[in-house]
Amino acid sequence: MESEQAILAFAALAQSTRLDVFRLLIEHEPEGLPAGDIARHMAVPHNTMSTHLAVLTRAGLIEAERHSRSIIYRAKLDAVRELAGYLVKDCCGGRPEICAPLIADLTPCCTPRNGAIKEAAHD
């Protein structure tokens, strides 16, 4: 991931409405949500929300797909992984002794049962 893309992603998430939308869409993985539902959920006018969704899309954090009259938005989990990777790998900078403890601290949070990684990876 390049710095320019990372800056777009950071800027997109540095706004409370957009951060909330992003989290909402992650909760609704993998079905996604139509733009109108998102706007209603956040109590924001549809055109304001449209702008926010465009920012998140340009940042590569979400993606849109037309489904009849509605446009369904979905979080791009790859983007989360890339951004977290940018944060962490960047710290490495050829110095795993700095980065390793960060990873070590992150790992136990999301591997509650054995085999979870392999199962999910099949997706």
Add this chain to the structure above:
Amino acid sequence: MESEQAILAFAALAQSTRLDVFRLLIEHEPEGLPAGDIARHMAVPHNTMSTHLAVLTRAGLIEAERHSRSIIYRAKLDAVRELAGYLVKDCCGGRPEICAPLIADLTPCCTPRNGAIKEAAHD
């Protein structure tokens, strides 16, 4: 980590000079760098840099310590871990099947040799 703090951190990193400063300070862990050196390194006036450093400090990403006439800035690696954790754990939201592959993808990047985690954790 709370959303408000995460927004401060995202906003701080969503600016090229500040992102570069943050990366520079991580390279210079654990000694840190005086404010003047940072400004010269980035070819930015000292007062402009002072403002950027204040933003990064308020966001909790770096910390300052006076050392005679100079003020030494250092990256807070805890903050990187917390921010990456916010990004990733937030995705979990009680759904490890989403989060596990993210972690799995992140882990190999920074564990080039066996025991690196344990060694570094001693620090």
Add this chain to the structure above:
DNA sequence: TCCATATGTCGAGACTAATCGACATATTTG
């Protein structure tokens, strides 16, 4: 104490982002 060095604070101008009413476009239904 006076000067040099190192850094921070203030204020103004330029630029960018956020919000939302009004209008435009796309899709389905009658």
Add this chain to the structure above:
DNA sequence: CAAATATGTCGATTAGTCTCGACATATGGA
């Protein structure tokens, strides 16, 4: 094709950010 629904675009206003000159504060040495 007309009306209803769902979403996007435009333009204006307001608010916030970035930058930097000028000034202020803090430290060390002559």
